[in-house]
Amino acid sequence: MELSDRLTDPAARAEVTGRLAALFAGRPVIIGPGVLAGFTPVVEWVRELGSPVLVVSTTRGAGRVPAEDECVVVEVAPPAAASVTDELRAHDRLARRLPPHAVAAVEAFDPDRRGVWYTSPFVTTDEPILGRPVTGGRPASFLALEDKMLADDIWAAADVACAPYLIVPVEERALAEATEQVAGPLGAVWSGDARDGFNGGGNYVRWVVDRRDQAAARAFFLPRCDRIRVMPFLDGVPCSIHGFVLDTGTAAFRPVEIAMLREPATRRFVYGGLGTFWDPPAADREEMRDVVRRVGAHLRKAHGYRGAFGIDGVLTADGFRPTELNTRMSAGATTVAEVDRRFFSFLQATVVAGVDPDLGVDDLESLVGLMDAQRAGKAVAVAEGPKVGGDFSFPVTWDGRSFTRSTVETGNTLVVADTAAGFFAKVDPCVALAPGERLADLNVALLAFVDREYGSDFGALEAAPDLRGAGAAAAQ
Numbered sequence: 001m002e003l004s005d006r007l008t009d010p011a012a013r014a015e016v017t018g019r020l021a022a023l024f025a026g027r028p029v030i031i032g033p034g035v036l037a038g039f040t041p042v043v044e045w046v047r048e049l050g051s052p053v054l055v056v057s058t059t060r061g062a063g064r065v066p067a068e069d070e071c072v073v074v075e076v077a078p079p080a081a082a083s084v085t086d087e088l089r090a091h092d093r094l095a096r097r098l099p100p101h102a103v104a105a106v107e108a109f110d111p112d113r114r115g116v117w118y119t120s121p122f123v124t125t126d127e128p129i130l131g132r133p134v135t136g137g138r139p140a141s142f143l144a145l146e147d148k149m150l151a152d153d154i155w156a157a158a159d160v161a162c163a164p165y166l167i168v169p170v171e172e173r174a175l176a177e178a179t180e181q182v183a184g185p186l187g188a189v190w191s192g193d194a195r196d197g198f199n200g201g202g203n204y205v206r207w208v209v210d211r212r213d214q215a216a217a218r219a220f221f222l223p224r225c226d227r228i229r230v231m232p233f234l235d236g237v238p239c240s241i242h243g244f245v246l247d248t249g250t251a252a253f254r255p256v257e258i259a260m261l262r263e264p265a266t267r268r269f270v271y272g273g274l275g276t277f278w279d280p281p282a283a284d285r286e287e288m289r290d291v292v293r294r295v296g297a298h299l300r301k302a303h304g305y306r307g308a309f310g311i312d313g314v315l316t317a318d319g320f321r322p323t324e325l326n327t328r329m330s331a332g333a334t335t336v337a338e339v340d341r342r343f344f345s346f347l348q349a350t351v352v353a354g355v356d357p358d359l360g361v362d363d364l365e366s367l368v369g370l371m372d373a374q375r376a377g378k379a380v381a382v383a384e385g386p387k388v389g390g391d392f393s394f395p396v397t398w399d400g401r402s403f404t405r406s407t408v409e410t411g412n413t414l415v416v417a418d419t420a421a422g423f424f425a426k427v428d429p430c431v432a433l434a435p436g437e438r439l440a441d442l443n444v445a446l447l448a449f450v451d452r453e454y455g456s457d458f459g460a461l462e463a464a465p466d467l468r469g470a471g472a473a474a475a476q
Contacts, residue, residue: 007359007366014342020346023135025049028115030106031057033076033094037063037417042118043071043252045342049319054109056102058094060391062424063144068298074105081420084382087204088374089196091122092137095129106130118349121328125352135349140350144304145327147194148229155322157302158294163321170216170221175228179208184232186362187267190217191324192225200326201382201432202260206232207267209421223357234314237278237440240332241320242310244347247356250296251364252289254371255280256332259311259379259443259459270458271430272443273426274335275377278434280315280469288320295325305430307351308333308344317467328365339367375435379443382455383422391417396449398432398442403449416454423452438463 006012029046031039036057043053043066053071058078066073076099083089095117098106100419107130109115115132117123123137155162168174179188187209192199202227205215221228238260244251246306256382260270271301272332280288292311299305309328326332329348337344393408393415403414411431415425427446433439440463 005366006125007343007363008370009338013340016359017340017343017346020350021045021049021342023117023346023353023355024118026051026053027060028052028054028110029072030054030056030110030115030129033058033078033091033098034062034120035059035419036065036073037061040064040095041341042345045345047071048117052109053141054094054106056098056106059419061418062391062393062415062426063152063428072105072109074164075180076102078420082419083203084201084253085199087420088120088122090198091199094125095119095123098130099390103130108336121330123471125222133353135343135353136423138307138352141303141387142264142307142327143198144194144306145299145303145325146198147192147195148198148324149227150228151322153324154252154295154298154325155472158291158298158314159239160294160322161229161319163234163323165229167227167229170218171226172218175218175230176211176214178228178230178303179214182230183208184234184459186233186235187213189231189233190462191229191231192221192223192227193227195226196224202271205269207262207269209267212283213267226237231323234316235465236314236316237280237438237464238247238312239280239288239315239320239468240274240310240312240326240330240449241288242308242330242333242336243296244308244351245296245300245306246351246359246361247306248362249361249390251361252296252368253294253333253365254368255285255288255337256310256378257439258332259463261440261447261463262461263443265460268459270447270461271382272327272447273378273380273439274332276335276371276375276379277435279436280320280467284315284320284468291322292318299327305356312423314464315466317457319468328416334377336371339370339374362467375433377433377439378426378428378430379433379446380421381443381447381456381458382419383425383450383451383458385422385453385457386455387418388416388423389418391415396427398445402445403427405453414449416450422456423450423454425454438466440464 010103033056116134166178239260254339
């Protein structure tokens with residue numbers, strides 16, 4: 001069997017995965033810091049390699065957590081956070097400034113210092129943590145590429161069509177003039193720089209139509225950023241395309257819908273979930289895959305980049321237009337990787353560690369058929385402010401328009417738990433999703449449900465229209 005065909009066979013792919021797991025096999029593994037429930041699969045994977053596990057947990061999280069006999073759990077209090085951006089920015093600082101009880105626990109767990117850290121993409125790999133190498137994260141130089149002020153130069157270098165833009169200082173007159181120059185029929189979008197570190201989840205993005213919007217957005221950005229990118233509001237389906245850079249080239253995967261919801265009355269964006277149930281037209285799909293190959297080639301040549309990355313953008317009436325670059329195993333990349341998360345997680349760690357995985361572009365692209373056959377994704381709610389008082393799960397009913405509590409199993413389960421900034425909720429599993437369905441429509445209903453149940457303030461949100469696919473005629 002050719003290697004490019006072998007990865008589609010589960011048993012053969014498991015054999016390759018075992019080889020990629022050499023970074024962890026038989027040695028102590030310290031996981032974190034982060035949400036305990038999010039690390040549950042990783043704990044299981046490394047334990048199957050004969051590796052003892054310690055998790056540095058910042059909170060329990062929503063969903064299943066490891067059993068008590070599966071790992072040592074050390075709890076650390078995360079810094080106060082007002083947004084997801086604040087939470088993620090804290091990962092690297094927390095990992096390198098662990099409280100004394102956590103340091104003592106790590107040293108007692110791995111007294112011979114044979115261990116390795118497995119962390120989130122927001123922990124840098126350039127320097128060890130407590131004398132142990134770091135995997136699962138990324139070099140600081142890769143993280144720096146996510147600054148939205150750099151993205152448009154990358155599109156230009158890769159010969160990728162993009163929307164007009166201007167980058168200006170956070171000054172009233174400069175922002176007003178830039179907005180007047182580039183705004184479209186629905187106004188403009190302002191995105192902040194990465195002066196103080198990574199920002200994501202739409203936290204540093206503002207929809208601007210009038211002078212009142214400008215004043216409110218500038219007040220937000222003034223203490224947080226030095227520069228703002230001003231672009232026209234791009235109407236259409238928010239989506240992303242993901243790839244994987246190897247020494248031999250860039251593998252391109254399938255598109256992912258981003259449930260970036262909007263509230264027109266207040267010009268507010270709200271980030272929801274991600275999914276592969278939506279399909280763009282075939283020609284747009286291939287254009288997006290070509291974009292990711294060209295950007296991957298530029299990243300490899302100009303920045304020595306290796307590993308997973310994603311390009312967020314909008315499928316507009318004129319085609320796909322990119323808006324930002326995510327140089328990591330992002331949430332969208334993880335969504336397409338649901339066909340075999342263990343394989344992709346170990347592949348990412350191996351490649352970023354500078355180890356040749358002995359795989360080629362054709363090998364990885366052979367999995368695109370599985371990504372199409374095994375759709376993935378979920379509607380989520382990330383609330384800032386209110387708490388739910390713990391973690392809960394219960395069945396909900398979907399009637400095609402809204403969610404309601406149910407007293408019997410429905411195949412749709414609402415899972416909710418507190419976070420440092422508020423609470424997180426998701427519908428998982430969710431039988432309401434099927435190929436051809438827009439995740440954004442379901443996500444609007446989820447946010448309306450948690451508003452009713454838990455007092456959050458997501459408001460009257462809308463899904464973006466599909467201007468190219470099956471929904472284009474209905475949207476016009």
